[in-house]
Amino acid sequence: MFRLYRFEKSRYVFTALATVTVVCLAGIFFFLASVGLGAFRQISLREFLFGLVWNPTAYGSVSWGIGALLMGTVLVSVTALVVAVPIGLAVAIYLSELASPRAREFIKPAVEMISSIPSVVLGLLGLLFFAPLIARLFGLTNALNALTAALLVAIAALPTIASICDDALSSVPARYREASLALGASQWETIRKAVLPAAKSGLLAGILLGFARIIGETMIVLMVAGNSVAFPRSLLDPVRPLAANIAIEIKEVVIGSLHWQALFAIGLMLFMLTFILNLLADVLVRKKLKA
Amino acid sequence: MPPVISGHNVNVWYNGLHALKDASLEIAERQITAFIGASGSGKSTLLRCLNRMLDTIPTARATGEIFYRGQNVFAPDMDVMALRRRVGMVFQNPTPFPKSIYDNIAYGLELQGYVNRRRIGLLRRQPIDPQAMAASTDRLDRAVMQSLQDAALWDEVKDRLHKSALGLSGGQQQRLCIARSITVQPDVLLLDEPCSELDPISTRKIEDFLLALKRDYTIVIVTHNMHQARRISDETCFFHLGELIEQGPTGVVFATPRHPLTRDYLSGAFG
Structure with a gap:
C-alpha cells in the first residue's frame, strides 16, 4: 500500500507539470488576444487586413494596413517553401531509400544539426555571402531583399522538412517495396508509385511544419530582408515581413498605446497561422497512424 | 519438355550463415511445385533466388546457377525487372498497397x-x-x-x-495480391507461404484459385502445411537445415519417401 501511495503522489507532480505546458499555450493566446484585440476598438478590421500602407507614426493621418507587410511574409515564405520542399524531399528520399546505413548514420545527424544553428548566425552568413552573391547575379547595388531572405529561411526550414519526411518514408513497411519490386518495378518506380503515395500524409505534415517554421522566422528576415515598408513589386525588392515588423517597432512604441496594441494584433495573427499549420500537421499524422 | 527453371548447386549465405547448401532442382512447366520443410530449412531462400528477390536482402550472397528458360538468372547482365515481370511473387503477409x-x-x-x-x-x-x-x-x-x-x-x-x-478481409487481400501478380501475365508464379495467416475457408479459396491457374502458369509454392502440399502440388521438394533432401512427384514423395528425414517429417516426427 505504501508503494501505491508513493506512486499516486508522483503522478500528481507529472500531471501538474504536463498541465503547465497546456496552460502556457492557452496563456500566450489569451495574453496576445487581450492586448491585440484592443487595437480593433480604434482600427477597423478592414483597414488592418486590406490596407496597403503601414504608417503608424505619420504626422498627418496614420494608417494601419498590413498589406505590404503581409505581402512581404507571403513572398518570403512561399519562395522559401518552393526552394526548401524539393530539396527537403530529395534529402528525405535519399536518406530513407538510397543511402547505405553508414551514410545515413552520418548525414541524418548532419542535416538535423542545421536546425541547431542560431538563426542570427544564418543571418550573418546571409549578409556576408548570400547578399553579395545575389547582388552580383542580378546586378543590384545591394541584395537585402525578399529573395535573399527566402533562401536563408529555406535553409533554416530544411532540417524540419527533411527529417519529418524521412520519418514518414522510413515508416512505410518494407513489404510495400518488396511487393512493388516483385511486380517488375524499378527502384525509382517503387519510390514514386508505392512509397511516396503510402507516406503522403506524413510528407504533407513535414511540409506544413516546415511552413510554420518559415512563417515564424524573425531574426533572418530582420537582418537580410531589407525592412522597407513599401509594397514590394518583385522578389528583388526589400520587404518587411510581419514578424520582422514587430521586432523592429516594438522597442520604440509607448507601452499600452494603440501602436503597441496593433503590433500585438499582428503577433496574434502569426500565432494563429502557425497554430493552425501545426494542428493540421498533427491531424495528418494521426490519420496516417490510423490507416 | 525441358524444365522452366533449373537450379544447380545453389548456395546462399546470410552474413556468413550458410542458409542454402548445394541445392539443385528442376521446375516443370504448368505444374505446381511445393517446397516443404521446417522453419529455417532454406525453402523461402531458394524461392527468393528464382526471381532475384534475394537482392533486396543486403546481407545475402548467392553462388551456383539458376536457369530460367535458358537464361542465367544470376548473370550480372540479367535484366532483373524483366525477369520479375516473367517470374512474379506473392508474399506471406497480404501486401495490398494503400490504394484503391x-x-x-x-x-x-x-x-x-x-x-x-x-x-x-x-x-x-x-x-x-x-x-x-x-x-x-x-x-x-x-x-x-x-x-x-x-x-x-x-x-x-x-x-x-x-x-x-x-x-478487404485477409483472404480477399491475399487473392487480390495473386490477382495483381497475374495481371502482368507472368510465366511463373512464386508464392511464399501465401496461406499461413489465413483461416481454412480462405485457404481453400486460394487453393482452388491456384489449381485453376495451373492451366496457364507454372507455380512454385512454399508451404508450412504438408497437407496443403499434398492437396494441390504435383511435385514436392523437401528441405531440411538448408539442404534440399528430396524432390519427386508429390504422390511418390508422400507414399514412399526415399530419405529417412523426409519420412520422419511427413509422419510428424518433427517440424
Whole structure:
C-alpha cells in the first residue's frame, strides 16, 4: 500500500507539470488576444487586413494596413517553401531509400544539426555571402531583399522538412517495396508509385511544419530582408515581413498605446497561422497512424 | 519438355550463415511445385533466388546457377525487372498497397505504360460503376476485370473498386495480391507461404484459385502445411537445415519417401 501511495503522489507532480505546458499555450493566446484585440476598438478590421500602407507614426493621418507587410511574409515564405520542399524531399528520399546505413548514420545527424544553428548566425552568413552573391547575379547595388531572405529561411526550414519526411518514408513497411519490386518495378518506380503515395500524409505534415517554421522566422528576415515598408513589386525588392515588423517597432512604441496594441494584433495573427499549420500537421499524422 | 527453371548447386549465405547448401532442382512447366520443410530449412531462400528477390536482402550472397528458360538468372547482365515481370511473387503477409482495389490491380500494368483513367485522386473521386467497367473497351479496365474474375473476387468487390484495398478481409487481400501478380501475365508464379495467416475457408479459396491457374502458369509454392502440399502440388521438394533432401512427384514423395528425414517429417516426427 505504501508503494501505491508513493506512486499516486508522483503522478500528481507529472500531471501538474504536463498541465503547465497546456496552460502556457492557452496563456500566450489569451495574453496576445487581450492586448491585440484592443487595437480593433480604434482600427477597423478592414483597414488592418486590406490596407496597403503601414504608417503608424505619420504626422498627418496614420494608417494601419498590413498589406505590404503581409505581402512581404507571403513572398518570403512561399519562395522559401518552393526552394526548401524539393530539396527537403530529395534529402528525405535519399536518406530513407538510397543511402547505405553508414551514410545515413552520418548525414541524418548532419542535416538535423542545421536546425541547431542560431538563426542570427544564418543571418550573418546571409549578409556576408548570400547578399553579395545575389547582388552580383542580378546586378543590384545591394541584395537585402525578399529573395535573399527566402533562401536563408529555406535553409533554416530544411532540417524540419527533411527529417519529418524521412520519418514518414522510413515508416512505410518494407513489404510495400518488396511487393512493388516483385511486380517488375524499378527502384525509382517503387519510390514514386508505392512509397511516396503510402507516406503522403506524413510528407504533407513535414511540409506544413516546415511552413510554420518559415512563417515564424524573425531574426533572418530582420537582418537580410531589407525592412522597407513599401509594397514590394518583385522578389528583388526589400520587404518587411510581419514578424520582422514587430521586432523592429516594438522597442520604440509607448507601452499600452494603440501602436503597441496593433503590433500585438499582428503577433496574434502569426500565432494563429502557425497554430493552425501545426494542428493540421498533427491531424495528418494521426490519420496516417490510423490507416 | 525441358524444365522452366533449373537450379544447380545453389548456395546462399546470410552474413556468413550458410542458409542454402548445394541445392539443385528442376521446375516443370504448368505444374505446381511445393517446397516443404521446417522453419529455417532454406525453402523461402531458394524461392527468393528464382526471381532475384534475394537482392533486396543486403546481407545475402548467392553462388551456383539458376536457369530460367535458358537464361542465367544470376548473370550480372540479367535484366532483373524483366525477369520479375516473367517470374512474379506473392508474399506471406497480404501486401495490398494503400490504394484503391482498382489501382492495386492496375499497378503492374501501369509500370508497363498502361494509362490509368480511373485513379482516385484529389480531383477525381467518383466511384467506379461495375456496369461501365464491364462494358468498357479500355485495355486496363479489361485486364483489371479479367484478373478479378480469375481470382473469383469480381462479385465480392465489384461495387467498391474505388475503395481502399485495406478494407478487404485477409483472404480477399491475399487473392487480390495473386490477382495483381497475374495481371502482368507472368510465366511463373512464386508464392511464399501465401496461406499461413489465413483461416481454412480462405485457404481453400486460394487453393482452388491456384489449381485453376495451373492451366496457364507454372507455380512454385512454399508451404508450412504438408497437407496443403499434398492437396494441390504435383511435385514436392523437401528441405531440411538448408539442404534440399528430396524432390519427386508429390504422390511418390508422400507414399514412399526415399530419405529417412523426409519420412520422419511427413509422419510428424518433427517440424
